[in-house]
Amino acid sequence: MIAFFRRLNALFISAVLFFVYFLVIGLARLIYVLSERKNGKPDSYWQLARGKQKTVELSTPY
Amino acid sequence: MNILGISAFYHDSAAALYIDGKLLSAIEEERFSRLKHDNAFPFQAIQFCLNSVNLTIDDIDAIAYYEKPLRKLERLLETFVVTYPFALRPFLQAIPDWLGQKISVEEIIRKKVGFSKKIYYVPHHVSHAAAAFYSSSFNTAAILTVDGVGEYQTTALWKGEKDKLTLLKSISFPHSIGLLYSTFTAYLGFKVNEDEYKIMGLSAYGLPEYIQQVYRLMDMKSDGSFSLNMKYFSYRESFRMFSDAFIALFGPPRKPGEKVEKRHRDIAASIQVVVEELLFAMLNHLYTQTKSRNLCMGGGVALNALANGKIYTKTPFKNVHILGAAGDSGAAIGAALYVQRQLRGSSPVQQITSLYLGSSYSNESVESLLSCYPELTYKKYDSEIDLLRATAAKLAKGKTVGWFWGRTEYGPRALGARSILSRPSPRAMKDTMNKIKRREEFRPFAGSILQDHVHRYFYTPENKYYSPFMNVCLIVRENKRKELAAIVHEDNTCRIQTVNEDNGRYYRLIKEFYRQTGNPCVLNTSFNVMGEPIVEHPKHAIEDFLCSKMDALVINDVLINK
Numbered sequence: 001m002i003a004f005f006r007r008l009n010a011l012f013i014s015a016v017l018f019f020v021y022f023l024v025i026g027l028a029r030l031i032y033v034l035s036e037r038k039n040g041k042p043d044s045y046w047q048l049a050r051g052k053q054k055t056v057e058l059s060t061p062y
Numbered sequence: 063m064n065i066l067g068i069s070a071f072y073h074d075s076a077a078a079l080y081i082d083g084k085l086l087s088a089i090e091e092e093r094f095s096r097l098k099h100d101n102a103f104p105f106q107a108i109q110f111c112l113n114s115v116n117l118t119i120d121d122i123d124a125i126a127y128y129e130k131p132l133r134k135l136e137r138l139l140e141t142f143v144v145t146y147p148f149a150l151r152p153f154l155q156a157i158p159d160w161l162g163q164k165i166s167v168e169e170i171i172r173k174k175v176g177f178s179k180k181i182y183y184v185p186h187h188v189s190h191a192a193a194a195f196y197s198s199s200f201n202t203a204a205i206l207t208v209d210g211v212g213e214y215q216t217t218a219l220w221k222g223e224k225d226k227l228t229l230l231k232s233i234s235f236p237h238s239i240g241l242l243y244s245t246f247t248a249y250l251g252f253k254v255n256e257d258e259y260k261i262m263g264l265s266a267y268g269l270p271e272y273i274q275q276v277y278r279l280m281d282m283k284s285d286g287s288f289s290l291n292m293k294y295f296s297y298r299e300s301f302r303m304f305s306d307a308f309i310a311l312f313g314p315p316r317k318p319g320e321k322v323e324k325r326h327r328d329i330a331a332s333i334q335v336v337v338e339e340l341l342f343a344m345l346n347h348l349y350t351q352t353k354s355r356n357l358c359m360g361g362g363v364a365l366n367a368l369a370n371g372k373i374y375t376k377t378p379f380k381n382v383h384i385l386g387a388a389g390d391s392g393a394a395i396g397a398a399l400y401v402q403r404q405l406r407g408s409s410p411v412q413q414i415t416s417l418y419l420g421s422s423y424s425n426e427s428v429e430s431l432l433s434c435y436p437e438l439t440y441k442k443y444d445s446e447i448d449l450l451r452a453t454a455a456k457l458a459k460g461k462t463v464g465w466f467w468g469r470t471e472y473g474p475r476a477l478g479a480r481s482i483l484s485r486p487s488p489r490a491m492k493d494t495m496n497k498i499k500r501r502e503e504f505r506p507f508a509g510s511i512l513q514d515h516v517h518r519y520f521y522t523p524e525n526k527y528y529s530p531f532m533n534v535c536l537i538v539r540e541n542k543r544k545e546l547a548a549i550v551h552e553d554n555t556c557r558i559q560t561v562n563e564d565n566g567r568y569y570r571l572i573k574e575f576y577r578q579t580g581n582p583c584v585l586n587t588s589f590n591v592m593g594e595p596i597v598e599h600p601k602h603a604i605e606d607f608l609c610s611k612m613d614a615l616v617i618n619d620v621l622i623n624k
């Protein structure tokens with residue numbers, strides 16, 4: 001019985017995530033495509049640090 | 063101040079404990095769970111670290127976590143946006159996984175570990191850079207961190223000055239040398255995040271005939287920066303690392319267990335050459351940015367010993383430090399070191415010269431365990447020199463010896479605490495050891511050599527070259543190749559550990575072996591059989607001993623025979 005409810009729960013979560021994927025991620029994709037800028041080939045692929053290292057905030061998981 | 067460093071949920075979960083600036087304990091979770099590269103939250107490793115110094119979690123002042131989990135989740139979600147609508151299945155699998163455990167690191171630490179004080183989240187590549195630099199003897203150094211991926215970064219150039227780490231440049235996901243190498247690992251039929259070193263071993267048997275194809279996977283600049291052409295990779299949107307375009311370029315992938323053919327060997331050689339070229343271009347660029355001759359490297363790619371051995375000839379760096387645990391387990395050390403610097407300000411150099419930081423077992427517990435194995439005969443030695451004489455004599459006679467002594471090593475390499483040893487010649491010793499380890503023939507064995515003699519046997523950057531963590535391959539001198547026949551690889555290199563007084567009884571054993579044979583080197587392979595983590599408890603060692611053709615087993619002061 002517990003196994004049945006577990007499976008039902010997993011199925012429910014999958015269904016919710018299915019809609020989240022197609023609606024939320026889909027919308028984000030649309031915004032991403034509209035705002036995407038086409039860049040030519042750069043001279044280097046290094047991203048410069050620009051002082052962001054100074055602001056490492058350690059107390060948050062973000 | 064007591065700081066506990068933790069790494070979890072990717073691979074090689076681990077805990078490391080600093081007490082008042084001293085690294086007193088560190089161990090990977092896999093040793094207890096017996097799951098190789100276990101990525102579960104390291105409850106047992108944490109408990110071990112605390113028990114080893116008779117502390118409880120209430121005595122810990124701060125926990126340093128080795129990454130920022132929410133930034134990692136953000137990258138994951140961004141990846142789902144970029145790959146939409148092709149990543150539904152990974153989305154359905156990854157999100158519950160994240161929402162279930164990975165996102166709630168704080169909750170786990172608070173509720174299950176019972177820790178109520180401050181938790182610090184150190185960005186992943188900062189953890190790698192801190193582990194690499196703060197564990198070295200250098201006051202200033204150039205630092206390269208390079209792995210699969212952290213939060214976003216996959217590669218970063220740093221400058222280290224005293225207590226300060228300055229990020230100079232970086233490259234972000236999905237462009238990753240670690241994932242590039244792992245893609246070839248998967249393509250060649252081996253396990254990702256586990257068998258990369260097999261590709262390194264295999265590469266020596268091939269010719270780099272696929273270099274042009276490998277370069278088609280990326281755009282590489284002369285400054286070592288690169289961008290992968292994602293049409294060849296599918297690790298963002300599926301459970302497979304490589305795409306159909308990759309297969310069209312290289313041919314059908316090798317299935318696990320299939321015969322290794324020339325094509326596979328040549329592909330392995332090609333990816334190794336390209337990764338080396340990438341690394342050396344990066345390092346040469348890093349030198350122009352830092353002008354320091356000291357180099358520290360961290361991240362899983364820094365375990366590529368074959369590339370590491372060429373740094374001295376391919377770049378301007380003169381002194382290289384790579385911590386034995388350069389991968390994610392070592393990031394637990396790095397996170398703790400970084401937090402310590404932030405909280406205490408300036409700290410003296412704390413070079414890590416020994417990684418014997420794990421568990422140990424008493425002679426009494428070994429003897430009581432042996433009473434359960436009446437088929438085994440053993441002798442407990444009261445004098446160390448007698449034990450070393452007897453053990454070295456067995457090695458000299460060509461016997462294989464399981465060597466379980468003191469505290470276990472931290473990191474992926476056996477450094478003479480949980481090792482299987484033999485003499486390094488003749489060549490047939492390699493076959494004997496391969497049978498004990500039940501592993502692929504193409505894989506080379508490493509050696510441990512007295513530091514005072516290393517330059518006589520290898521082409522080293524200096525006399526008495528110091529490389530204690532077995533993460534560098536050096537070329538064996540022509541006149542010594544016969545003496546080291548069982549550990550000289552196809553390309554005439556050998557992964558080598560230099561041994562000195564810091565290695566305690568292991569050093570004294572090799573010294574005794576040298577006295578008896580005139581050879582200052584032994585073959586050293588990790589004490590495990592294929593697919594298992596390194597032995598943890600003496601009973602694991604005894605069981606491996608019983609079910610293999612190992613000739614003798616030494617556990618602490620006890621010499622066991624069959």
Ligand SMILES: [Fe+2]
Pocket residue numbers: 186190209210211212361362389390393
């Ligand atoms: Fe990493």
